[in-house]
């Protein structure tokens with residue numbers, strides 16, 4: 001996969017107006033589930049100005065990738081959040097929504113697509129860590145949930161950075 005001008009080549013593009021004016025400082029990737037049983041409702045919700053929510057990417061159960069905002073823009077996915085001395089993680093993270101209702105396993109095609117995307121983001125931006133919403137908003141959020149293999153994704157940053165050297 002490849003990123004050109006802050007867009008993932010090959011992704012479906014559906015730009016949302018739910019973005020901030022501030023420039024994003026992409027230190028983290030924050031993973032979410034969309035709590036939906038179809039790929040469309042979360043995307044429609046993020047495109048709706050009334051929702052005031054957005055994420056940079058949505059990945060369906062079938063591995064279909066939709067990009068809703070440039071990776072240079074601040075999206076609204078984290079809410080009240082903190083990590084490593086920082087608050088308002090929307091300013092510091094790329095948000096990825098995974099189609100999952102919270103109770104189902106994540107299909108391999110969805111996970112392998114996410115893995116390639118995370119590797120590409122880590123190679124392109126100064127990503128320090130891959131986090132779950134539950135890491136940055138504990139007690140308030142539980143996504144991406146118990147079915148998500150978080151340890152496999154956390155290790156992607158380290159291995160990438162070693163390869164870079």
Ligand SMILES: [Zn+2]
Nearest residue numbers: 032033133143
């Ligand atoms: Zn979330």
